[in-house]
Amino acid sequence: MNRLFNFSAGPAMLPAEVISTIQSELLDYKGTGVSIMEMGHRTPIFDEIVDRTESNIKQLLDIPDNYHVLFMHGGASHQFAAIPLNLLEQGDSADYLVTGTWSEKAGAEAKRLRPEVNVINAESLIEGKRGVTKLSELNLNPNAKYLYYTPNETIGGLAFESIPNVAIPVVADYTSAILSEPVDVSKFGLIFAGAQKNLGIAGISLIIIRDDLLKDLNSDLPILWHYKSMNAERGLYNTPATFAWYVARLMTDWMLEKGGMSYFAKKNGDNAARLYQYIDQSQFYSNDVQIESRSKLNIPFLLSDESKNDLFLKQAESNGLVALKGHRSVGGMRASMYNAMPKDAVEKLISFMDTFANNNLS
Amino acid sequence: MNRLFNFSAGPAMLPAEVISTIQSELLDYKGTGVSIMEMGHRTPIFDEIVDRTESNIKQLLDIPDNYHVLFMHGGASHQFAAIPLNLLEQGDSADYLVTGTWSEKAGAEAKRLRPEVNVINAESLIEGKRGVTKLSELNLNPNAKYLYYTPNETIGGLAFESIPNVAIPVVADYTSAILSEPVDVSKFGLIFAGAQKNLGIAGISLIIIRDDLLKDLNSDLPILWHYKSMNAERGLYNTPATFAWYVARLMTDWMLEKGGMSYFAKKNGDNAARLYQYIDQSQFYSNDVQIESRSKLNIPFLLSDESKNDLFLKQAESNGLVALKGHRSVGGMRASMYNAMPKDAVEKLISFMDTFANNNLS
Numbered sequence: 001m002n003r004l005f006n007f008s009a010g011p012a013m014l015p016a017e018v019i020s021t022i023q024s025e026l027l028d029y030k031g032t033g034v035s036i037m038e039m040g041h042r043t044p045i046f047d048e049i050v051d052r053t054e055s056n057i058k059q060l061l062d063i064p065d066n067y068h069v070l071f072m073h074g075g076a077s078h079q080f081a082a083i084p085l086n087l088l089e090q091g092d093s094a095d096y097l098v099t100g101t102w103s104e105k106a107g108a109e110a111k112r113l114r115p116e117v118n119v120i121n122a123e124s125l126i127e128g129k130r131g132v133t134k135l136s137e138l139n140l141n142p143n144a145k146y147l148y149y150t151p152n153e154t155i156g157g158l159a160f161e162s163i164p165n166v167a168i169p170v171v172a173d174y175t176s177a178i179l180s181e182p183v184d185v186s187k188f189g190l191i192f193a194g195a196q197k198n199l200g201i202a203g204i205s206l207i208i209i210r211d212d213l214l215k216d217l218n219s220d221l222p223i224l225w226h227y228k229s230m231n232a233e234r235g236l237y238n239t240p241a242t243f244a245w246y247v248a249r250l251m252t253d254w255m256l257e258k259g260g261m262s263y264f265a266k267k268n269g270d271n272a273a274r275l276y277q278y279i280d281q282s283q284f285y286s287n288d289v290q291i292e293s294r295s296k297l298n299i300p301f302l303l304s305d306e307s308k309n310d311l312f313l314k315q316a317e318s319n320g321l322v323a324l325k326g327h328r329s330v331g332g333m334r335a336s337m338y339n340a341m342p343k344d345a346v347e348k349l350i351s352f353m354d355t356f357a358n359n360n361l362s
Numbered sequence: 363m364n365r366l367f368n369f370s371a372g373p374a375m376l377p378a379e380v381i382s383t384i385q386s387e388l389l390d391y392k393g394t395g396v397s398i399m400e401m402g403h404r405t406p407i408f409d410e411i412v413d414r415t416e417s418n419i420k421q422l423l424d425i426p427d428n429y430h431v432l433f434m435h436g437g438a439s440h441q442f443a444a445i446p447l448n449l450l451e452q453g454d455s456a457d458y459l460v461t462g463t464w465s466e467k468a469g470a471e472a473k474r475l476r477p478e479v480n481v482i483n484a485e486s487l488i489e490g491k492r493g494v495t496k497l498s499e500l501n502l503n504p505n506a507k508y509l510y511y512t513p514n515e516t517i518g519g520l521a522f523e524s525i526p527n528v529a530i531p532v533v534a535d536y537t538s539a540i541l542s543e544p545v546d547v548s549k550f551g552l553i554f555a556g557a558q559k560n561l562g563i564a565g566i567s568l569i570i571i572r573d574d575l576l577k578d579l580n581s582d583l584p585i586l587w588h589y590k591s592m593n594a595e596r597g598l599y600n601t602p603a604t605f606a607w608y609v610a611r612l613m614t615d616w617m618l619e620k621g622g623m624s625y626f627a628k629k630n631g632d633n634a635a636r637l638y639q640y641i642d643q644s645q646f647y648s649n650d651v652q653i654e655s656r657s658k659l660n661i662p663f664l665l666s667d668e669s670k671n672d673l674f675l676k677q678a679e680s681n682g683l684v685a686l687k688g689h690r691s692v693g694g695m696r697a698s699m700y701n702a703m704p705k706d707a708v709e710k711l712i713s714f715m716d717t718f719a720n721n722n723l724s
Contacts, residue, residue, distance in 0.1 A: 003389070003390065003395055003396075004394075004395035004396060006395075006396050006400055008400065008401075008402045009402075010402075010601060011399065011400055011401060011402060011403065011601065011604055012400060013396075013400050014397060014399060014400050016389070019388060019389050019397050019399070020389065022388060023385055023388045023389060026381060026384060026385045026388070027365070027378070027381050027382065027385060028365065032366075033365055033366035033368075033682070033684070034365075034366060034368050034375075034684065035376060035381050037373065037376060037381070037562075037563045037609070038368055038370065038373055038374060038375050038376050039370075039373060040370045040371075040372075040373060040685060041373065041564070042690070073435055073436035073437065073440065073565060074435035074436055074586070074600075075435065075600045075601050076600075077586055077599075077600035077601075078435065078584070078586050078600075080584075080586075081584030081585070081586065082584075085584070109584070109585055112581070112585070113581075113582065113584070194601065196601055200399075201399045201603075201604070201605045202403070202601045202602065202603050202604050202605070203435060203565045203566065203602075203603030203604075203605070203606055204565065219474070219475075220475065220582045222440070222442075222443030222444075222447070222471070222475070222584075222587075223443070223471055223474070224436070224439055224440050224442075224443065225584075237439075238436075238437045238438075238439035238440075239372060239373065239437050239439075239556065239558055239564045240564065240565075241563075241564050241565030241603065241606070242373055242563070242564050242565075243563045243564070243565070243605070243606070244565055244603070244605070244606075247399070320395070322395070322396065323402060328404070
C-alpha cells in the first residue's frame with residue numbers, strides 16, 4: 001500500500017480507516033449477502049443508515065430541535081438554484097455577499113432566476129492583501145428575505161471571521177468548512193454543503209434548514225428540489241444516492257470516534273497556523289490574504305518565481321504530496337487540508353517546501 | 363462470502379466481478395496512491411474514466427454521431443423537471459403517454475411546470491389484463507413538441523412492444539431497460555436513465571440527446587440542468603458524482619466483455635420467457651399483463667392466496683432469493699432481473715416457487 005498526502009480541494013482525501021471499512025464490507029454488507037451498493041433504499045438496513053447519519057450530524061454540530069437535516073442529490077452548485085427557487089417568490093429580493101468564485105456563481109444563478117436579488121461585492125483589497133469587507137460598510141437591502149454568504153471560499157482562500165449578524169435568515173454555503181469546527185447553527189436559517197470534503201464522496205449535499213424556511217412549493221421549482229417535500233420524505237422522495245449516504249454515515253461515525261468538533265477544530269487550526277507561519281516568514285512563498293480573513297482549510301500560496309511552478313508540483317509529487325496545484329482560475333498553489341489530513345502531513349509539506357525554496361532561491 | 367440472488371428493482375444486483383474490482387482497487391487506484399473516491403475530477407485519471415464510459419456506451423448502443431452522451435447528477439426523477447424546462451418554452455405543449463407510476467409522475471411534473479402539457483392515459487384493461495394502448499387509438503396533440511413515454515414501467519411491469527412512430531422527437535425514460543438489449547437510438551430525440559439498474563449505483567443519470575435538442579437556456583431552468591451547458595462541459599460543469607461515474611465505467615466494460623447487447627438481450631429475454639412460462643401454467647401464481655405488453659425486466663406476480671405473501675417472502679429469503687416484494691403501491695411480488703442477474707437464478711426462483719405452491723395450494 002502506497003497512500004499519499006492528497007491536498008486536493010475536493011473530491012478530497014478520506015481517512016484510510018473509512019476506506020478500509022468500505023472495502024471490507026463491500027461485497028457483503030453486515031452479513032446480508034448483498035453489497036451496500038445493491039441495497040434498496042426502502043429497507044430497514046438503509047433506514048438505519050439514514051437515522052444514524054442524521055443523529056451523528058445533530059450530535060456533532062449540536063443542532064437545535066427546530067432544524068432539519070436533509071441529504072439531497074447533487075452538489076452545492078445545485079443549491080445555488082434551489083435556494084432562491086425555494087425561499088423567494090418572483091419579485092422578492094435577497095442579499096448575496098461575494099467574496100470569491102463560489103459566492104459569485106451563487107449570486108449570478110440566484111439573480112438569473114430571481115432578478116431582484118442584490119449581488120454585493122464584499123471582497124476588499126488593502127495594501128495588496130485581499131480580505132472580507134466589514135458588514136457595516138456594505139449596502140444591504142432592508143427588504144432582503146435572506147443574507148447569503150460563503151464562510152470559506154475554497155478557491156481564493158478567503159474566510160469570514162464571524163457569522164454575519166443580521167435580523168433576516170442567514171444562508172451559508174459551508175461546503176469546504178462543514179464539520180471542520182463547532183458552529184452555532186442557531187445563527188443560521190439554512191446551511192448547505194457538498195459532501196466531497198468532510199462528508200465523503202461527491203454527488204450528495206447536506207442541508208440543515210430551520211423549520212420556518214420549509215416554504216410552500218413555488219410554481220417554477222422542480223419538486224425534487226423542494227425542501228418541504230424532501231423533508232417530509234426524509235430525503236427519500238426518489239431513489240437517493242445510497243452509497244454516498246453510507247459513506248457520509250461512516251465519515252460522521254469516524255468524526256465522533258476521533259473526538260468530535262473540538263478535536264477537528266484544534267487539529268485543523270493548528271495545521272493552518274503552522275503553514276501560514278512558515279509561509280509568512282519565507283522569502284520564497286507568499287499568501288495574499290489579510291490575516292483575519294484567512295481560510296483554515298484552503299491555503300493558497302504563490303512561489304516568488306512562478307516559472308518554478310511545474311517543478312514544484314513534480315517534486316512535491318515525488319515526495320508523496322499530491323494535488324497542490326491551485327485552481328485553474330487563479331493559478332499558483334493551494335493546500336487543502338480537511339479533517340482527514342493527518343497532522344504530520346503539514347510538517348512533511350513544510351519540510352519539502354523549505355528544501356525546494358533553498359534549492360531555488362535566486 | 364454468502365452472496366444472494368437479489369431481485370431488487372433498484373438499487374439492483376451488480377455483477378460480483380465488478381464489485382470485486384472496486385474492492386481490490388479501492389485504497390489505491392491503479393498505483394496512484396489515492397482512492398478513486400478521493401480523485402479530483404479535473405485530472406487525467408478521471409478524464410480517462412469519462413472518455414472510456416462514453417465510448418463504451420456509444421459502442422454498446424451503436425449511437426449515431428449526432429447524439430451526445432452525458433452524465434448528470436440525480437436520478438431519472440430529476441429529469442422529469444429538466445426535460446420540459448429544457449425542451450419547452452412557456453406555452454409549448456408535449457404529449458405524455460401514461461402507462462404506469464413513472465410516466466404518471468413525469469407527466470404531472472411536466473404539466474406543473476408547463477401547463478400546456480398533454481397527459482394521456484395509454485394503459486388499457488382488456489378482460490382483466492393490463493396493456494399498452496395502440497398509438498393510433500390515442501388523442502395526440504398535433505402541436506406537441508415531443509412525445510414522452512416510458513418503454514418499461516418498473517413498478518407495473520408494462521412495456522411497449524415498439525418505439526412510437528411519430529414525426530416529433532421521442533423522449534424516453536429508459537431507466538429500467540437501458541443497455542438490456544439493442545435499441546435504435548436514431549429513433550429518439552432524448553433517452554435518459556437512472557444508473558441504479560444496469561449502470562451501477564444510484565445518484566447519476568445517463569442522458570443520450572440528439573444535437574438539435576441542445577436548446578438555449580430558458581429563464582426558469584437552473585443552469586446545472588441545462589443540457590447544452592452540461593454538454594459543453596462534458597458533464598463536468600460542477601464536481602460530478604465521480605465514484606458513481608467510475609462504477610458506470612466498470613459496468614460498461616463488463617457488458618462489452620460479456621458480449622454486448624446481443625448477449626444481454628438473449629439472456630434477459632430467456633430469463634423472462636422462462637419465468638412467464640412458469641407463471642402462466644401455474645394455478646398458484648398469476649401475472650395480469652397482456653402478453654405483448656409484458657416487461658422483460660420487471661415481472662410482477664400475485665399469489666392466488668395473498669395471505670401467504672409474508673410466508674412466501676420469508677421462505678424465499680431463507681432460500682437466498684431476496685427483495686421479491688412488489689412495490690409498496692401495488693403489493694404482491696416482483697422479480698426484477700437486469701443484466702447482472704445470473705441465468706441460474708431463474709431456475710432457482712422457479713424451483714422455489716413451485717415447491718412453495720405445492721405446499722400451499724388449498
